[in-house]
Amino acid sequence: MKKILTLVCVSALGGLLTLGGYKLFVEDGKQEQLTVEQVSDLPIYVPTHTNVTSPTNSISNIAPNFVEAAEKSLDAVVHVKNTAIVSAPMTMQDLFYGRSQQRAQVGTGSGVIISPTGYIVTNNHVIQNANEISITLNNNRSYMAELIGTDETTDIALLKIETDEDLPFMAFGDSDNAKIGEWVLAVGNPFNLNSTVTAGIISAKSRDLSGRNTQSFIQTDAAVNPGNSGGALVNTNGDLIGINTAISSRDGSYIGYSFAVPSNIARKIVNDIMEYGNVQNGILGVVGGALNSKAAKELGTDITEGFYVSEVTEDTGAEKAGIKSGDIIKKVDGVEINKFSDLTGYLKTKSPNDVVNVTLIRNDDEKVLPVTLLKNSVAEIPIIGRVKNLENEDLTKLKIDYGVEIKKLNKKYGPYLKEYGFEVGNILTKINGKKLYSVDDAQSSIENHNFNEPLRIEFINNNGEKESIMIR
Template sequence: MKKILTLVLVSALGGVFTLGAYKLFLEKEQSVVVTTADTKPAFLPASNVSNAFINSNETPDFTLAAENTVNAVVHVKNVTLSSGQMTLEDLFSGRRSQRAQVGTGSGVIINADGYIITNNHVINNAQELSVTLNNNKTYNAELVGTDPKTDIALLKIDADEDLPFVTFADSDSAKIGEWVLAVGNPFNLTSTVTAGIISAKARDLSGTSAQSFIQTDAAVNPGNSGGALVNTNGELVGINTAISSQTGSYIGYSFAVPSNIARKVIEDLMEYGNVQNGILGIQGGGLNSEFAKHKGIDDTEGVYVDSVVEDSGADKAGIQKGDIIKEIDNIKISKFSDLTGHLSAKRPDDIVNLKLSRDGSIKMVSVTLARNETFRLPLVGRIKNTTPKDLKKYKANHGVKIIELSPQYADYWKNNGIDKGNIITSINDIKVNSVDDVQNILKNKSNTESLRIELINSNGEKERYYFR
């Protein structure tokens, strides 16, 4: 029995020594890899710039902008009177009933004294105006002035305390893709805030290059008109004015008057009572492939100068037909609304610096903006203020000069001996000395009143024309 146990023990020990020798001298070394459950996969950036990772947990913080804005955005109520449907009683009494209609919008307080900026269409034809603050206090509002061209209006309320207000940002410095907030009172809700980005700048909705809106995708609905478009610091970038929609509701496109234009308009209204417009003195259009091909040029960006207004700032600075405006005050000009948008924030006697392309070479020109001395008179064409030389030629002591006939009626005028350079001396039996006189006469003219024009033709003869 002892022999058997000894044999088993020796066999076991031999196996242990054999296995140990194999492990120690013959088997190759292998490393052990340990994985954990929280190991994150590696992600490659879409950018080719190293370390261009974006932390998905970091999002824009709009709380400061909202806090700085909501108490400075107000609700504006506009009461107008309109003629109701005629009744038998009205018919027999010879009168027409009037009924009140209420319109609403938004406004932005711009200083502690109670000046409020809004849209002209919000308060148009108002018989009564009232403003409700974010704290639910309501005040009667006074209309200080309006500018239908930019759709800006200025109101004033007398509060018993200093009011919170929004400061202006430089809208020229706002960038496409920048986050913005739209703050207003749609549907009579106080201080509604929506977020989006600036989608485009210098948008023209009229097709005449007369507008220069900031486009944003922040949700804007009826009632937001006149409200604030602010950056992430809560500074005013624009005044929300319009939406692009086939249904009347927001579908992704909204437009704001840039703050630089709005600020200039309300400063003019406060100081002068009207808007001071400085003009460059050119006529032309934005370039594109088709227009460039038609003109026989290679440039497809900029504003092509088709003509220069006589005695204007552009004329005095030496700008010529065929010049291409590439920049104004270091701002790139791609289309005509880029140019008009910048000029809308300028006044007469302001100086702007232009970069021009002329016959393939670049020129820098400084232009002193002039007061607007041209106007498009319906049925006739473009007119401008006269010079002593113009009046002497026709032996006149007052009048305005025709500088371009309306294309639609040019043949009619020429067949009657009327052409460019002739002098209009009166409209509706009122003597005219300037373009401002003409504008005031037309502004005060009723829709049913005929248009009566007295002018001196190319032969120096006075003629009168009646239009109904």
């Protein structure tokens, strides 16, 4: 009996141990397995770090380094202050206190030193109408500047300061080699802040903001604000490839795009001002427009890029070289011509008597013709008509030093001008007070006129009498 009771107790104890072990190990394991299976439904995140050894300076090979370019350009960019005397509207307080209507108006911008002797390039609009121009260097030294010359069409001006020591300067780079997508720096003095550097990329080239195909800007997304005008556009090598000029904005501040005069154009303007006192433009002598799908269809061609020649001006390099109406210009000196501003932009870097190689398509055949550029002697001026440069003997006969001859009146405005005695053969002498030494001067005067204001024209009639008219 005692043995049976002992056996039962041992059996019960064994059962309890077995049940406890099952609960502890087997069921807990199943619960753990269930939990793992539920977690496996969540997203799997893969670590981004690897243990692969990177080459030395790998970061600098990926991200551009602007330190060297900034160091080359900061000391060569200056602050320009323009003080002009303007006539303000008379107020009751002015009458009461006897104050003058003339007051000083101050404008600011930037400039770039381009020679150790103190020549500085800036924008024409920065120093326009200035009575006094002062320059402040990056080391805070200030100098009075002399205006050497300007070109309103390209918005470039040349200044000179006198110093006892050589100045840090920037050499012009080759803007034709600048590529879309290339990193650039804009260096200037926005909001009167000294030596500010911003970075961006070249967004486009040969941009025309006028709608008249007279401009050819480099477009960039480097932040440019009021005061940056006249400053430097620099590539990562520290080369000066442009002069910052304008921004695309609705409120006067930067919102995404800015524009610079290409360095090749600025350099040519500066050289002409230094050598001749004015700009010497070499013209090709063609009239036409850029091709696109619509124009190509109307002209019966499959070519949608290039400059279509509709007319060749007589006595020009284009006529003498054999360019004809119907030709499609594709390249000039290897530079692709996809739109009108490509052509005008490249030609602005050239001078009279320069020879350019024009690649064109004629009857599906490609030709390359060398063309000698000539000085612009005839031009179509909006509102007025066709004008022509005067020969020296004409100037002597009329006893004048400047003026251009009216060869044909504008079709639309000609009848209105005739009512005021303006006719073919008259000598146009001034537009808005600016003396006209050439047809280029006449063109720039009209292009830069604010047509919300009256246009004042001075001329010599066919009887040799001086007259003036006001067009509103």
